[in-house]
Amino acid sequence: MSEKLGEDFFHRDALIVARELAGKIVVRKFENGEVSKIRITETEAYCGEEDKGCHASKGRTPRTELLYGRPGIIYVYLCYGMHWLMNVITGEDGHPEGVLLRAGENFNGPARLTKALGVDKRFNGLSICDNDEIWIEDDGKKFDIFTAPRVGIDYAGEEWKNKPWRFIIRT
DNA sequence: TTAGTGATATCC
DNA sequence: GATATCACTAAA
Secondary structure (H helix, E strand, O other): OOEEOOHHHHOOOHHHHHHHHOOOEEEEEOOOOOEEEEEEEEEEEEEOOOOOOOHHHHOOOOOHHHHHOOOOEEEEEEEOOOEEEEEEEOOOOOOOEEEEEEEEOOOOOHHHHHHHHOOOHHHOOOEOOOOOOEEEEEOOOOOEEEEEOOOOOHHHOHHHHOOOOEEEEEO
16 A cells, blocks of 8 residues: 655645655666665755755755755755765745655665665656656555754754754654 | 765855 | 865775
8 A cells, every 4th residue: 555655745844744754665666677665764854045954045056946946856966976865845836945865774874875776866856756766655654753953964053953853763 | 083075156 | 267165974
């Protein structure tokens, strides 16, 4: 009883989507026909220009342009020259918010996730509900979620870096 | 703890 | 054109 998540799911506040995305399944179909499913264990919400932790807070640029786009768009960001981090855009069209997929079962760390999924910049700009290589499913299982401050955004300042906008499932 | 890595933004 | 920065990982 797995259900593929559609655009409606992402067309909500990033905080809600991030919370509900924790515990869902990312499905990746490779070119050779192999399919891998990975449970999302950790997400983070990034909410708008006023959120200093969000890329869009520094202004609209070609890179952050995607954040302003339609919900369900995959935003792949290259960090430190070797790591791909994967986000999904949420909320209203024109409002820069999204959810970072921070970890999956069997690994820790956002770059491990994309590595395992074979995600790279080819996926940047794709809609996660409108392609046959990667999507997210709800298998109906429920998890206890706990929150924590986001990591890696010390530059955002006390006010923003302490927001409990990181969602982790209890396993 | 530190090196490695490359796209992006920002400063000439 | 150049350089400073960055939501990280792996190796030690």
